[in-house]
Amino acid sequence: MSIRSGPRKEEAIFAATLELLAVHGYDKLAIESVAVRSGVNKTTLYRWWPSKDALLAAALTNSGLLSIDVPDTGSLRTDLLAVARQIARLLTSERTAPIVTAALTVAPRRPELAEVARTFFADRMAREQPIFQRAWERGELRLGLDPASIMDLLAGAIWFRLLLRGGEASPAFLAETVDLVLEGGTQNL
Amino acid sequence: MSIRSGPRKEEAIFAATLELLAVHGYDKLAIESVAVRSGVNKTTLYRWWPSKDALLAAALTNSGLLSIDVPDTGSLRTDLLAVARQIARLLTSERTAPIVTAALTVAPRRPELAEVARTFFADRMAREQPIFQRAWERGELRLGLDPASIMDLLAGAIWFRLLLRGGEASPAFLAETVDLVLEGGTQNL
Numbered sequence: 001m002s003i004r005s006g007p008r009k010e011e012a013i014f015a016a017t018l019e020l021l022a023v024h025g026y027d028k029l030a031i032e033s034v035a036v037r038s039g040v041n042k043t044t045l046y047r048w049w050p051s052k053d054a055l056l057a058a059a060l061t062n063s064g065l066l067s068i069d070v071p072d073t074g075s076l077r078t079d080l081l082a083v084a085r086q087i088a089r090l091l092t093s094e095r096t097a098p099i100v101t102a103a104l105t106v107a108p109r110r111p112e113l114a115e116v117a118r119t120f121f122a123d124r125m126a127r128e129q130p131i132f133q134r135a136w137e138r139g140e141l142r143l144g145l146d147p148a149s150i151m152d153l154l155a156g157a158i159w160f161r162l163l164l165r166g167g168e169a170s171p172a173f174l175a176e177t178v179d180l181v182l183e184g185g186t187q188n189l
Numbered sequence: 190m191s192i193r194s195g196p197r198k199e200e201a202i203f204a205a206t207l208e209l210l211a212v213h214g215y216d217k218l219a220i221e222s223v224a225v226r227s228g229v230n231k232t233t234l235y236r237w238w239p240s241k242d243a244l245l246a247a248a249l250t251n252s253g254l255l256s257i258d259v260p261d262t263g264s265l266r267t268d269l270l271a272v273a274r275q276i277a278r279l280l281t282s283e284r285t286a287p288i289v290t291a292a293l294t295v296a297p298r299r300p301e302l303a304e305v306a307r308t309f310f311a312d313r314m315a316r317e318q319p320i321f322q323r324a325w326e327r328g329e330l331r332l333g334l335d336p337a338s339i340m341d342l343l344a345g346a347i348w349f350r351l352l353l354r355g356g357e358a359s360p361a362f363l364a365e366t367v368d369l370v371l372e373g374g375t376q377n378l
Contacts, residue, residue, distance in 0.1 A: 076375075104293075104294075104353070105294040106294075117355050121353060140375065141374055141375065142374055142376050143376070145369075148354075150369070150374050152345075152346040152349045152354070152366070153342045153346045153370070155345075155349055156341075156342070156344075156345025156346040156347070156348055156349030157338070157342045157345040157346070158345070159348065159349060160341045160344055160345030161345070164348070165306070165307065165310045165341070166303045166306050176335070177341070177342065180334075180338060180339070180342055180370070180373070181342070181369070181373060182374055182375045183373040184371045184373030185334055185339050185370060186329065186330065186331065186372060187329055187330055187331050187332070
């Protein structure tokens with residue numbers, strides 16, 4: 001039994017929402033099409049999500065398609081590397097890259113969707129919190145640091161390299177990025 | 190005398206290109222409209238830039254609107270802080286934020302524009318290179334580091350915080366980000 005309540009076939013609804021977003025874009029995303037694609041009555045959809053934005057926010061945040069496994073490998077370095085690999089995979093895999101790109105290109109033009117983005121990333125950060133909690137308990141992370149700043153660096157670098165600079169997120173790049181986030185670029189004499 | 194050659198009123202042409210991109214988006218950006226707005230004959234524009242993409246690439250790379258001053262403050266930390274402030278300003282100021290957002294939302298959907306993005310960021314990186322060269326000469330930066338990785342972290346974190354997470358790039362955030370890039374998040378016992 002899941003703790004969070006939702007309609008039957010919830011994951012199919014979320015997947016249909018994200019796939020239609022990827023193919024048609026936000027403007028042409030229609031709750032009716034989600035109903036057809038997921039085989040769920042549209043009144044059911046409206047009962048759970050009163051608007052397109054509400055459905056989209058729920059799909060982005062809760063769909064298994066975009067979820068990441070929160071690692072617990074025993075060290076901060078290998079935990080962050082596992083997260084970095086998953087972010088890079090979401091941004092490049094054939095199934096998820098078009099969804100991420102569509103969501104990315106929608107949000108900055110639509111202030112009303114900023115709340116969706118905020119919800120999504122706040123949820124991500126809350127799920128990733130145990131990584132940092134355990135790192136503090138192991139004495140691996142400087143006290144007083146905001147874990148969101150660490151994730152901004154790590155996720156930001158991967159986004160920037162892949163989607164803006166048009167580069168690749170090779171294993172060497174991901175490892176170097178995690179090392180930089182942990183050790184910094186300063187020469188330690 | 191400028192070394193780079195270009196038509197008269199080049200900056201007006203670039204500004205018109207970027208402002209029209211911001212207002213109308215890539216699809217409706219037309220060389221004819223750039224000609225009208227900048228008061229330059231459209232045959233002149235076609236002579237210098239044979240396509241819309243060529244004009245857009247030149248405008249993004251060379252317009253003063255999006256340029257950043259490469260600082261030389263005497264330390265890597267204050268140089269990076271100066272760059273970070275300029276990136277945050279470009280992403281938030283009333284005049285430039287719509288241009289950046291328009292460019293951002295276009296690029297991932299149009300593979301043919303990936304080359305424009307690559308050109309833009311390669312040019313940025315080449316200009317920023319002296320910051321890192323001087324840091325190496327002062328012994329401030331670990332040898333063997335790729336400056337692009339440092340800039341991915343710094344710029345990526347600011348983009349991520351502002352445009353994806355929907356947060357703010359406060360002075361404290363920028364300072365913390367630069368410190369993290371330089372010192373890393375690891376607890377140094």
